[in-house]
Amino acid sequence: MKAADLRSRRRLHHSAFLQPRQPAFWLFVLIVGLTSIVAFAEQSFFRDASPGGWALSWILLALYGLPVAVVVYLLDLYEREPAPLLVAAFIWGAVAATTLSAIGNAGWGLTVARLAGPEFAARWTAALTAPFVEEILKGCGIVLIYLIARDEVDDVMDGFVYGAICGLGFAIVEDVVYFMAVFGGQPSGVLQGFWVRVVASGLYGHVLYTGLVGMAVGIVVSRRSTASLRHRLWPAAGLSALAAFAHFLWNSPLLSLFPAEPWSGTDYLFLVVATAVKGLPLLAFVAIAVTLARRRERRWLHRALDGEVGLDGISQAELRLLESPRRRRAARGEMRRRAGTRAAALLHRLQREQVNLAMVASRVAGAEDPALTRQRAYCASLREALRAIPGAAPAAGETGPGAR
Amino acid sequence: MAAVLGVVCVTSLGGFIVSAALSEPAGPPVSIAGVVSVQPLSGWEPAEAGVVAERPIVRITRGSGTLAIIAWGPVTADAEALAGDVVDELLRDRLDRLTVSEVLTAVTLDQGLEAQRFTFVGIDRISGAAVEGEVTAVLTPGGEGVVFFGLAPEGSLAFVDGDLHTMIAAASLGEQA
Numbered sequence: 005m006k007a008a009d010l011r012s013r014r015r016l017h018h019s020a021f022l023q024p025r026q027p028a029f030w031l032f033v034l035i036v037g038l039t040s041i042v043a044f045a046e047q048s049f050f051r052d053a054s055p056g057g058w059a060l061s062w063i064l065l066a067l068y069g070l071p072v073a074v075v076v077y078l079l080d081l082y083e084r085e086p087a088p089l090l091v092a093a094f095i096w097g098a099v100a101a102t103t104l105s106a107i108g109n110a111g112w113g114l115t116v117a118r119l120a121g122p123e124f125a126a127r128w129t130a131a132l133t134a135p136f137v138e139e140i141l142k143g144c145g146i147v148l149i150y151l152i153a154r155d156e157v158d159d160v161m162d163g164f165v166y167g168a169i170c171g172l173g174f175a176i177v178e179d180v181v182y183f184m185a186v187f188g189g190q191p192s193g194v195l196q197g198f199w200v201r202v203v204a205s206g207l208y209g210h211v212l213y214t215g216l217v218g219m220a221v222g223i224v225v226s227r228r229s230t231a232s233l234r235h236r237l238w239p240a241a242g243l244s245a246l247a248a249f250a251h252f253l254w255n256s257p258l259l260s261l262f263p264a265e266p267w268s269g270t271d272y273l274f275l276v277v278a279t280a281v282k283g284l285p286l287l288a289f290v291a292i293a294v295t296l297a298r299r300r301e302r303r304w305l306h307r308a309l310d311g312e313v314g315l316d317g318i319s320q321a322e323l324r325l326l327e328s329p330r331r332r333r334a335a336r337g338e339m340r341r342r343a344g345t346r347a348a349a350l351l352h353r354l355q356r357e358q359v360n361l362a363m364v365a366s367r368v369a370g371a372e373d374p375a376l377t378r379q380r381a382y383c384a385s386l387r388e389a390l391r392a393i394p395g396a397a398p399a400a401g402e403t404g405p406g407a408r
Numbered sequence: 409m410a411a412v413l414g415v416v417c418v419t420s421l422g423g424f425i426v427s428a429a430l431s432e433p434a435g436p437p438v439s440i441a442g443v444v445s446v447q448p449l450s451g452w453e454p455a456e457a458g459v460v461a462e463r464p465i466v467r468i469t470r471g472s473g474t475l476a477i478i479a480w481g482p483v484t485a486d487a488e489a490l491a492g493d494v495v496d497e498l499l500r501d502r503l504d505r506l507t508v509s510e511v512l513t514a515v516t517l518d519q520g521l522e523a524q525r526f527t528f529v530g531i532d533r534i535s536g537a538a539v540e541g542e543v544t545a546v547l548t549p550g551g552e553g554v555v556f557f558g559l560a561p562e563g564s565l566a567f568v569d570g571d572l573h574t575m576i577a578a579a580s581l582g583e584q585a
Contacts, residue, residue, distance in 0.1 A: 028409050035416065046563050053505055053531055053538055104420045110567030111423025116431040117451030117470050125451070126471050133423075140419045145413050185561055188536030285434055 167218020208283025
């Protein structure tokens, strides 16, 4: 394959984070760089204050964060987001958004106290400031990532993935701060904090809020060809407002069934119920929204590749496999048993390039566009390479062009 | 991109600008008779008064930020020595992992008195919470020591120190209190 082809393929589907020509990249770097000074100083303080508690906090939160990150990553059915951009989203949430939110919450908290008095502020400041300050600042990170790599946020689901990962970064650092500063920082306090903030309520927080904000960004930036600005802004505003409202409800004294402190015995079980009352409705809503977004992705894939079936890039049988992640995995497993891991890896690559074929087909003007022709040829060459592996060739008529 | 930068700035810093515009004296002054009197700003309110290390203390609070004022009693030396006594007699008793700023900063209050100021961080021995604070030590014209403690959770003092400095600078000390 020519170098130019490789470059165009990379541009097509795996935008790099390091894009010095993009002003948004430098703004991202500047803000993360400045805020990281404060963030690292804070973590150093916690580490010095209680080394054991601090290390335990990060270990426990890694046990929580890694599976959540994997699940979020895998939610995107066809076009998994590039790792460098996901890392950037995580860092924005963990470093920039947390630090800026601490400043913003304090400033707007002062305003609430001045306007409504300290007693009201003590009960309501967290509900009246954090939902807006934090969701806006996390959302700014998603917008910057879009501005750095515009091609990567091309669907509502992409927005959800970037948003949820950004929210996960925020949640983890915020939890460390709570474990160390609110729950005392000693291992026993850290374990208590882990139960309250992760076991009892880890499903409901920033991952969901910012996932919704990310969906809103995805709607605005990805449906330009099919919907007017007004028709994109309304649902985006609705999702953002829902995220802020859910965050408000969580932070407010409303629907608060938490047992009085100090907690003991069954109080810890009741905490799970109390957090579910506030968080479960949002979790259900997000589950429905993600399911709809995944169906939309599936429809998009089918539409994009329908005209390609029978040409060099994809067959009817391959499209049927491609549309279902479960069938794709099963086909790779079957290939591994039949022809070994190299063949399975090659099939995986073919499937990925066929998704790329869908992306090219949905972006070019005509069926004879050179980029589309190149991508078809690339898929065909992968298929030929696969068939050349002993045991990998499919039964007659099973796959390959012409098998409409 | 400029819009993103603008939104980040307004969201992060706008609250301080708005709150500064709304800042004004509010409520009755908090006093230790004949020694010190402080006028709370809007958003601050008097909290529990009491005794600390056998010395009278009054407090003004705003959620996570607190201004505690202690009448230290007669001091024969100067404000610098008083600042040292505060560390030895009060902070070391109450905070673990105490770190105190190395330099004392001289500040002049509105009444013309010169005070000495330093900052500290540590872990509260009772609650286990990480706190940071700022001490302003000053002598009244009659030689009474007055110590202003600005206190906040670790990392949060900077968000209230503007109000703290305003209230401390405007404090009435000695017979004016």
